[in-house]
Amino acid sequence: MSERIREKLNILADAAKYDVSCSSSGGTRKNDNKGLGDSHASGICHTYTEDGRCVSLLKILLTNHCIYDCAFCVSRKSNDIERAAFTVEEVVSLTINFYRRNFIEGLFLSSGIFKNADFTMERLLKVVKKLRLEERFNGYIHLKTIPGASEELIREAGLYADRMSINLEMPTESGLKLLAPEKNHEDVKRPLALVQNQIIQFKDEKKLIKSTPKFVPAGQSTQMVIGATPETDKDIMHTADAFYRNFSLKRVYYSGYIPISYDNRLPLIGTQPPLIRENRLYQTDWLMRFYGFHVNELLNDANPHLDVDVDPKLSWALRNLQYFPIDINVAAYKMILRIPGIGVSSAKKIVQARKFGKLRIDQLKKIGVAYNRAKHFIKCSDSPYQMKDYQATQIKSFILAESQGKYAKIDVQQLILF
Amino acid sequence: MIYVIDGSLESLLCAVFEWFERKPGKVSLQLEKHHQPDAFSVEFYVHNDSKKADRVWTGLKKKLNAGWMRRFYCTFLSESTQAYNSLFEFSCYIFSNPVGAAANYGNVHVLTVAQTAKKVEREKHRMEAFIRFQLSADGIFYCGVDPDFNVLPLIMNHFKHRYADQHWIIYDLKRHYGLYYNLEQVEEVSLNPEEEKNLNRPTAALQDGKEHLYATLWKDYFKSTNIVARKNTKLHLQHVPKRYWKYLTEKTGT
Numbered sequence: 322m323s324e325r326i327r328e329k330l331n332i333l334a335d336a337a338k339y340d341v342s343c344s345s346s347g348g349t350r351k352n353d354n355k356g357l358g359d360s361h362a363s364g365i366c367h368t369y370t371e372d373g374r375c376v377s378l379l380k381i382l383l384t385n386h387c388i389y390d391c392a393f394c395v396s397r398k399s400n401d402i403e404r405a406a407f408t409v410e411e412v413v414s415l416t417i418n419f420y421r422r423n424f425i426e427g428l429f430l431s432s433g434i435f436k437n438a439d440f441t442m443e444r445l446l447k448v449v450k451k452l453r454l455e456e457r458f459n460g461y462i463h464l465k466t467i468p469g470a471s472e473e474l475i476r477e478a479g480l481y482a483d484r485m486s487i488n489l490e491m492p493t494e495s496g497l498k499l500l501a502p503e504k505n506h507e508d509v510k511r512p513l514a515l516v517q518n519q520i521i522q523f524k525d526e527k528k529l530i531k532s533t534p535k536f537v538p539a540g541q542s543t544q545m546v547i548g549a550t551p552e553t554d555k556d557i558m559h560t561a562d563a564f565y566r567n568f569s570l571k572r573v574y575y576s577g578y579i580p581i582s583y584d585n586r587l588p589l590i591g592t593q594p595p596l597i598r599e600n601r602l603y604q605t606d607w608l609m610r611f612y613g614f615h616v617n618e619l620l621n622d623a624n625p626h627l628d629v630d631v632d633p634k635l636s637w638a639l640r641n642l643q644y645f646p647i648d649i650n651v652a653a654y655k656m657i658l659r660i661p662g663i664g665v666s667s668a669k670k671i672v673q674a675r676k677f678g679k680l681r682i683d684q685l686k687k688i689g690v691a692y693n694r695a696k697h698f699i700k701c702s703d704s705p706y707q708m709k710d711y712q713a714t715q716i717k718s719f720i721l722a723e724s725q726g727k728y729a730k731i732d733v734q735q736l737i738l739f
Numbered sequence: 740m741i742y743v744i745d746g747s748l749e750s751l752l753c754a755v756f757e758w759f760e761r762k763p764g765k766v767s768l769q770l771e772k773h774h775q776p777d778a779f780s781v782e783f784y785v786h787n788d789s790k791k792a793d794r795v796w797t798g799l800k801k802k803l804n805a806g807w808m809r810r811f812y813c814t815f816l817s818e819s820t821q822a823y824n825s826l827f828e829f830s831c832y833i834f835s836n837p838v839g840a841a842a843n844y845g846n847v848h849v850l851t852v853a854q855t856a857k858k859v860e861r862e863k864h865r866m867e868a869f870i871r872f873q874l875s876a877d878g879i880f881y882c883g884v885d886p887d888f889n890v891l892p893l894i895m896n897h898f899k900h901r902y903a904d905q906h907w908i909i910y911d912l913k914r915h916y917g918l919y920y921n922l923e924q925v926e927e928v929s930l931n932p933e934e935e936k937n938l939n940r941p942t943a944a945l946q947d948g949k950e951h952l953y954a955t956l957w958k959d960y961f962k963s964t965n966i967v968a969r970k971n972t973k974l975h976l977q978h979v980p981k982r983y984w985k986y987l988t989e990k991t992g993t
Binding site (some may be wrong): 323326330331332334335337339351352355356357358359361365366367368369370371372373374375376379380415417421423424427457460577579580593594596618634670671673674675676677678680684687688 | 810843863869871882902952959961963967969971977
């Protein structure tokens, strides 16, 4: 029995690993029934795999049998791999026993589509109901919404899950048509909108009636595969921005495509996954969500691609030198946030500290500003007097010369000739 | 001038009280166990007095918000003489200035307290993440740890709320005390050296029968969720520094 469960776990964890979402934040469930588990507001990463990704949830598929044949997916119908399926009891017992040993924050349950959407969704629902009602489990549950499942099932699942998500898969409709002709973005948007409306409705009711149950308290997220189809960074981020705005998503994940197929529509097996690009997209995402940047400032028709050698914030600053240097002793908080080398917490500290006196370079360094980068863009009380204005290209070469990017070792795609 | 304290929170607060009573000018704190008298500096032994300490504590509460009180306590738990000195200077600075002075991150003591507290909170968070319970034959989930800072008081509530329906022990092997939850409340316990040894290398007889299975399953899961094509050892080590590997079930050999 234990051999069989090991085998299943290996197959179904392996199939689930391409879903990058593993966050356990935003849960608000309290352990008020003397049961097992509660949520940690910021989530906890219990370990990290050797590729540096966090492991916070037990991320598994209920089954990797699937009726669809999406070219980018390992579990596609035409792929010759081992298939397996967990029973409801097996998933519940694994979750509970891992949780009790403090291995995980909760469960991330997804599934291949077997028979039809409703049948699959019903099985997923059975697992979460058993966990919540029979085992009195208050840990985090991230549940996949199965596109095409009936509204009643999705609504019921929302009462037990902390987060729900549906993957967009490809950033554009045309990309999706190319690789997964049976799917379309409309099927994703409908359930996203349904859950979003329910969240709003439950929140409104909660204001009037305190005992209103929770409904997907940690919100919704989605994921896009990057680099399988020829979209530009602009296409990707504008799609992400639209989804953030229209469906108030908590997160959009960008997953660099890892070649798993000899299909000639896709990158060959053995090509490097686009790790730098993925990183730059996440940086852009952060700039949009926490730094007050509009997506058009970072990516527009003139700049449809993100720079590979510098981060998007620096590259925005270099394109917009007219705003700099910024005097950190008088500038508004939202302008300080835009200075390369200054993050959210440093910016907050600066605006608080400057009330007590003008800030100097040594204080900025101690506060945690990356001064070597920021010095080209700021003025403070003892900034050295500068005789000439540098060009953007000069500033860029200064910064590149004295900093060591984490990707410096990996590769330079094009050698410089002169 | 040197103030000699015994290292308890009470002695630290009393040192602040004594400084304001005497105003001796520049003072540095020394722990009693590290203190070596020398011919050139004047020393003063701070006597613990709970009344004085309470007055300082309530005084701080009036000047600082809850977030800063927590930072103060966290910095204290870092257990370093340097942190005690920062706290001492920080308190003197807070008392000599109007409410709100804690926002002055340009002040080196304010910044040190904020940064030290951050380090302690990080260690606390790592303990919440990296503690791995093992189930013993008598039904207690236990784990031995040796955190860089004395964070057990900070993680107590987290584990109490989370594992409300199971007995558990978290034992600090470095500081020789632990927390035991008996389904009602958390108690402080200490073990003898022999029992401490058993804590991390239990014989099979002391373990629950299923323990080995779940450890193996967890290791399997850890392996199969890794994407080999994305291998990034530097990032991995940054998130899970090697000194924590001894706690981690998935990092111990099969």
